[in-house]
Amino acid sequence: MIFSKSAIWLLCALLLLSVFMANLLNIIATDQNFYSDNKNLSVNYTKHLERKIGQITDTSENLIWFLQISDIHISIFRDPGRITQFQQFCDSTVKKIKPMAVLASGDLTDAKAKDNLGSSQVKQEWVYYSSIIKESGVTADTIWLDIRGNHDNFNIRSINSEENYFKNYSVQGPNHPKSYLHVLEKNGVSLAFVGIDACPEPGLRRPFNFIGMLDAQEQQMLEKLKKEAESKADYIVWFGHYPTSCIISIEKDSERLDLRQLIGSSPASRAYLCGHLHAMGGLVPKMYTKQKRGFLELELEDWKDNRMYRLAAIDHGHFSFVDQKHNVWPLVLVTNPKHARYNLPGREPLNLIHSSTYIRIIAFSDVNIDMVKVSFDKDSWMNCLHKEGPLYVCKWLPHLFNNGLHYLYVAATDELGREAFLKHPFSLDGTSVYFEIIPRILLMVNxxxxxxxxxxxxxxxxxxxxxxxxxxxxxxxxxxxxxxxxxxxxxxxxxxxxxxxxxxxxxxxxxxxxxxxxxxxxxxxxxxxxxxxxxxxxxxxxxxxxxxxxxxxxxxxxxxxxxxxxxxxxxxxxxxxxxxxxxxxxxxxxxxxxxxxxxxxxxxxxxxxxxxxxxxxxxxxxxxxxxxxxxxxxxxxxxxxxxxxxxxxxx
Structure with missing residues (x-):
């Protein structure tokens, strides 16, 4: 058969396209199971957690929660609301939620000139950031863990230069100018936070500082922090400004750190929390994925324009989270049963859900919560019992939901009549909910x-x-x-x-x-x-x-x-x-x-x-x-x- 030139070109194009798509789908695959790839390590770790935790009941033991805020971009030239509402966040939101920690994952200040093109550190912006935190007294009740972003590194010659205001005006800067570890213990939970500073040195003016870099010294530091975190805590949460797709490791002596490999090599690692991409201007508001090494990577939509923050919790070894807009109440998070999309086999004691006796929910508002209720069909509602703090529980029979995907409906009402309603998918047999394609591409492709x-x-x-x-x-x-x-x-x-x-x-x-x-x-x-x-x-x-x-x-x-x-x-x-x-x-x-x-x-x-x-x-x-x-x-x-x-x- 004689083919025309157009047909041959078309066949070649289709072949190249099919190869490209096959490689792309392999890169963004999220169906890897950490348990199957690391069976012995996973079995020992999850068995240890099951013995330590025992059973999921109705108490506040084995429950810890924290907040994340990212890309605040405090500016003296534009949008004063960033400052005033950040002050409200520290004065009111944090104090109502009472988290054990707040992660501020970079771009604390804007560092852009009035013309929006020039870029350099502006001392007054750092003074605003520092003053708001100090005057609110937020650090008296919670641990404030901040880290630098690329805007915080504009036009900085070195980590020790006078223009690096992070080391003087941030909370962690005076003691931890770059990557660091903080271990938190409460309610029987030992949780390690590892902050990753991938800001290059020197820090150039924009736009040539979009990609984060880990030099040999910082790579060694992260390996050391990981070992220390494993020895001191049952769970590890990593956080930084840049997504892993926007971080490169500089090779030295033919060796280069694979950051995803480092995070994923520990079964204690639950998630890497980041910002930087601003949800692509709001076009990709839920930029979440599960990396091949079996941990979650969760980009948080910015505070700068969208006023978003994140509530996350570890409840009986299970990591859960929800992203919320500032001043929207009530705030509700289901911690048991675990959301089907975010199950982490081999890292979490998922077997405990099968034997649990209570649905567990944490709910917050700036006024009193009147009622939290749950349903499996949106017709028959059951009221939840308020326990200690934000915890609400309701008895359930998990064996009725052994097979397939199911939905839990939750409604919470506060005394002002404001209501939050959510649809929560869960499964007990490993049935999963897939991550969306675009977030996977943005977070998994280099x-x-x-x-x-x-x-x-x-x-x-x-x-x-x-x-x-x-x-x-x-x-x-x-x-x-x-x-x-x-x-x-x-x-x-x-x-x-x-x-x-x-x-x-x-x-x-x-x-x-x-x-x-x-x-x-x-x-x-x-x-x-x-x-x-x-x-x-x-x-x-x-x-x-x-x-x-x-x-x-x-x-x-x-x-x-x-x-x-x-x-x-x-x-x-x-x-x-x-x-x-x-x-x-x-x-x-x-x-x-x-x-x-x-x-x-x-x-x-x-x-x-x-x-x-x-x-x-x-x-x-x-x-x-x-x-x-x-x-x-x-x-x-x-x-x-x-x-x-x-x-x-x-x-």
Whole structure:
């Protein structure tokens, strides 16, 4: 059977797509069972917990709860509500919930200039943060565990520099400037919190600090903290600012720490709690997954714009959580039976749920709770009995729910008549509820690899078609007229040496040559490459540069080829047009040039005059664009004649 070229290309595309999808699905698979992969370790650990806990009853023993808040972004230039409502959170919310700890997982301050482009530490923002915590007295009743985020590391030369206000104005900074361990014991629960500081040193100005980095020293520290946590606590909760997908470990002596491997290697690890991604602007509000090593990774939507916080609990060895908007009451969390999506086989004593005698719920409000009730069918409701503190219990018969997925409905009402209602899936036979695809991709795929892949793909799209068309004696045959005319224009453009070579060579230059030389830190000049940044004699393998270059390729270089091809058509076949109509025909170029000038201006605001002058990526590309446009619209007459004859060659 003879296949057409289109069919062959389609088959190749489908093959590549199927390989890509197979690899992606393997990367984001969440059906790994820690128990089956680590049977002996899991059996010993869960048996130890079962012996220690005994049975799930109606007391507050073996119950502990805590809060998380992330991406506060205290700013003196924008949105005063961040400060006033953060003060309410400390003055009221924390005191009503009375958590054993509050995790503040980075970006405590905004550190952005009034123009929203420049970035540097603002002392007054740190003073606000420190004053609110001190004046609220929140640390007298709970443990406040804060850690740095990338905004808290803007324009900081080293961890010991004066501009690193975290070490003086945070709660943990004076004693723990980077990663640290805190062990909490209450109600028969020993819980270790491991804070991961992945801020690179030095800390550059934005935007080249999106990815967190763990150097050799910090990798050794985390391994030490993990061993210490295992020796002191039954459960470990890890927290930091960056998701694991946005953290790279710097290799030293052919060794590199796999952070997910480190967290997952301990059966005591329950979850890694983070922020940083701001729920992708609110588009992915529940960014949760279970990593291949069997622990949960839970990104928390930001406080900055959405005023979100998280309530989490460990009840009889089972980890549960709920994310809540500020000032929305009542706040309700079911701790037994465990939510089916978040079961952790091999890490939690799930067998205890089978023999438990009580449904267990913790409920809070800023006023008294009037009633908590539960139902399995939304028709027959049972009132829960209030025990100590926020704990509400109701007797149940778990053997009635041995098979399949079931739902528990919970309604809580406070004395102001406000009601919270939730639908809680659970299973006793391991039936699970799947995690959504997009959160899994964002949290499980390596961010640096994604940025490199996007940049590489755009580079190929920018260069390969031009090179292929240059070697074609005639434009490729395309059935659709519009497509054929479009390809023909680019084909003609590829024949012009004075345009073809600058476009191709500039694109080839981007993966290798410096993009800018300038003050990436106050008083320190650095060099930006696609593959990283060199400053202060230190190489920072910052993968976000690939995304930054990808913007140039996607929105400047690729459109430039199309616009030049369009200008060439005007020069060859519409040169007799004059006046306003000719100006209108150049509007695409004017629009593209405006975007380039705007990007170059933003780069100047971010990194100063030196980087603007010595900036091949942004500033020099403006000059190149103008030069190529001018060469195209002023193409010599003899060149035009050759191209017209070429266009008339029979196909």
């Amino acid at each position: 961010g640096g690899t994604v940025f490199q892949s996007i940049f590489g793909t755009l580079l190929i799209i920018n260069v390969l078609p031009l090179v292929i068309l240059r070697f074609h004696k005639t434009p490729p045959k395309i059935r659709r007229r519009y497509g054929y005319n479009f390809v023909k224009r680019v084909w003609l453009l590829s024949k012009i040496d004075r345009v073809f070579w600058p476009i191709v060579l500039y694109a080839i230059y981007l993966p290798f040559g410096p993009w800018a030389i300038g003050k990436l830190l106050d008083e320190h000049i650095g060099v930006i490459f696609a593959w990283g940044i060199v400053i202060k004699g230190v190489f920072l393998p910052e993968p976000f540069t690939y995304m930054y270059g990808g913007v140039q390729l996607m929105f400047i270089q690729i459109p430039l080829v199309h616009i030049l091809a369009y200008c060439l058509e005007i020069r060859l076949f519409k040169s007799n047009i004059r006046g306003a109509r000719r100006l209108i025909m150049q509007l695409p170029f004017i629009f593209l040039l405006s975007i380039q000038l705007l990007l170059a201006y933003f780069f100047w605001l971010e990194y100063g005059t030196l980087s603007f002058l010595f900036g091949p990526l942004r500033t020099w590309s403006v000059v190149l664009t103008i030069l190529l446009w001018y060469r195209t619209i002023t193409l010599p007459v003899d060149y035009c004649s050759k191209l017209r004859k070429l266009d008339q060659t029979p196909t």
